[in-house]
Amino acid sequence: MDTPETRLSAYLASLASRPLSVDTRHRIAQSLLDWFTAGVSAAAQPAARELRKLSGSMFPGDDKAPVFGDACAVSVMGTAFCNAGITHLREIDDAHRTAMLHPGIVAVTPVLALAAVRPMTQHQFETAIVAGYEVAIRCGEVLGSGHAGKFHMTATAGSLGAAAAAAVSLGLDARQIQHALGIAATQASGLWQFVDDQAHESKPLHPAIAVRNGITAAYAAQAGYPGAKHFMNGARGLYALLHGDGDPALLDKDLGATDRIHSTTIKPWPVCGQLFTVVDATQALLDKHDIQTNDIASVDIAIFPQALRIAKVDWPAKAAETSFSGRYCVAILLLTGKLGIQETENPDLTNPRLLALAGKITLQARPEYAAAFPDRRPGTITIGLKNGQMLSATHDIRQGDPEAPFDWAGLEKRLRQLAPDIHEKKAVAIADWCARQQHRTPGDLFQAPPAELFT
Template identity: 30%
Template sequence: MSNASTRSAGMPQTVEDRSLTQGLVGLIRGKSVAASDLDAAALFTLDAVANILAGRNSVPGRILLAWSQEKTRANTEPDPAHLAFLMGGLCHILETDDLHRESVVHPGCVVVPAAWALARHRRAGGRALLEAVLQGFEATTRVGMAVGPAHYRIWHNTATCGPYGSAMAASALIGLSDAQTVDALGNAGSQSAGLWQFLETGAMTKHLHAGHAAEAGLKAAELAAFGFTGPPRILEGEKGFFRAACPDADPEAVLRAPDAPWQLVRTSIKPWPSCRHTHPAIDAAEELRSRIAGREIVGVEVDTYQAALDVCDRPVVTTDYEAKFSLQHAVAAALTRFPVDFEAFGPAARSACAALALKVSIAAREPYLSAYPTAWGAEVRVRLADGTTLKVARRNAKGDPEAPLSSDEMIAKAHMLLAHGGVADAGRIVDGILGLATGGALPDLTVV
């Protein structure tokens, strides 16, 4: 153990003396784990793994696989950091991975790849993996809840807050002391990065964000085991994360409500393969579709919150990826076709929905404006040629904790994703991951 870590471990500290990172490690490791928490962690792990395997069936996925195959020698086990990067990138491609609303972080695409890669390498058991996943979700979302809304306008929270989660999960699996874990989180946080500029051209950068966040935290934890020190005040320090990138940070949010349920159970699951900001409007538009009954639509209005406009105001789309980040296209698709699946964002659907998408106007209005990020809602109003106006509102989208998917729906989603990824033995993977909660071993996965 390093001298710095030894000093940290040996010196009693008051609550006031502790850094936020020290407090976060103590808070997380003091939480109890119930059987229901393990069951939930298994379902979220299943969702992430299914997204990873499905993500291979995509243009960026095939690029990542080709890169990995070139970097990895035949018949050798991939290095855990390399595998975490690959799995993280694949997990985030199809826009069907989980999302924690209050932090605007996708925890699964960062935490599960790091935890899975390390657990596989260390031959860890199922419970150890799931407890690491719980801890990783907790770290990344608690940091995410503290960064403030202004951070998200430029920075991608999954990329910047993700390394804290992967480092926390990896620290649990390696068995780091509290002091070593603070070192790991400090060095993970110093690697925080990820900008929204890719949206301008629809570049593949977002997948790199998830892969890097998974890899960065894992490496930081591995180095901490060798005594590699990190800054304990990486969050609140004068040259730390909040000062550098979070103009309206809320540092107290990191340690707020320590006795709350695990943040994993406060995380939403996506039913549709598009940006989560489009989902409340898709949910409302799907209900309206059956009421329109083929009548001509002359106009559509969508009320929602500002972040949805910042990321998804895109009336004209030319690629699948742009369509997934377009409220206009998503609403047009939900009003005219079922289901809103992968094909709903493809070339044929984009062509069919283009005229209606131009009739969709979007605005940030109350009550959704001030309810965000606690609630992600929208109202959709459709004006018909016969003079009728129909409207449906959603305070929360399907898949949120207030409107959760059932276990059966999550398993069905996993099977859909695994089929998309060409997985022949989906049942073995589903049963194996769900069995982790009762002590089962990690099922073998062929990612590359």
């Protein structure tokens, strides 16, 4: 039967014989650098140590696939689980506006884990990443904002993206790929309730479990297990049961026209992406005006209502909540001119100057901004000065969006900013390895990144 699911699966299988464009190969290199930036940035965190410990307990083994941080004896599944969690710890991994998920974690992580122990060509390595992005994003767009408001899309659509990446890495045919996606769909889950229950520390487990689900699904399909063929559009498929409200046609519309990897956003700030336009607008005012915090009488923030479903922390009680508080992000940026790793992970939440400024800041959803979401994320900041002057800026495109992309030099600078403790030699080595991938001969055997890039 010819269905959107079968057409998508056939397209993924056909990638093996399709050359990738120069632009797509360059974008893959950028995505690899984004992934490494997120991983090395968080590798020394206590939460990363806990993930390594957890992975070692759950997935012991002696495979050679490296994990970020200290070496640990784990299987390939343990490597994928651990690296997916670590790369999400600092909320700096790439994102997607309309799919509302983090596609790079689920696309890149399983491929690099499998490539460390399984021979594949350079072309297979790259097309597996493209497949992971394609499926994660398409499934996210189909499920839509109604689903995203109730489920963590990286955990749901991300499971299918990871399955696609793993399936292409394993060289599965179209029938097997469809089964893998069906098996992954059965496992897709991820509740936002952790936000309401102040359990933010568990969020990195969502991509870790999604990647585990995807690899499991691909291996199961390879072993001959069948999956739900109508995993998205069936009467009891994801769309029907998990509050889907996007356009079902997007699952297979215009396959091959433009690789979805080009539509991602590389994040400039180590905070929740729902807050970027507000932060960008604040930075724009700081760049344009000599704003002294002692001169500020009021700060009013207006943001699209959907942002507050996720970035709903009014004022953080602990470091893990800083990235989800618009008032904190704006306050610390106005006070210090910085919103980096130090400000989000080691905040002085009792600083009298910070608290005094925060008391002048209000944040409200603006209903008329709702219609622009998710293609645009409008945010306005208005600063009232004690002399009566009003300063205002509105942004609806974020730095790092496809319309305002980073260049390669900007990504290298970003690596050093978001991984401030990285040694220069290692930063150069990571950037060089990622950049070289776009120039390697597609038919050559893929050379996995050296372990020292992870530690």
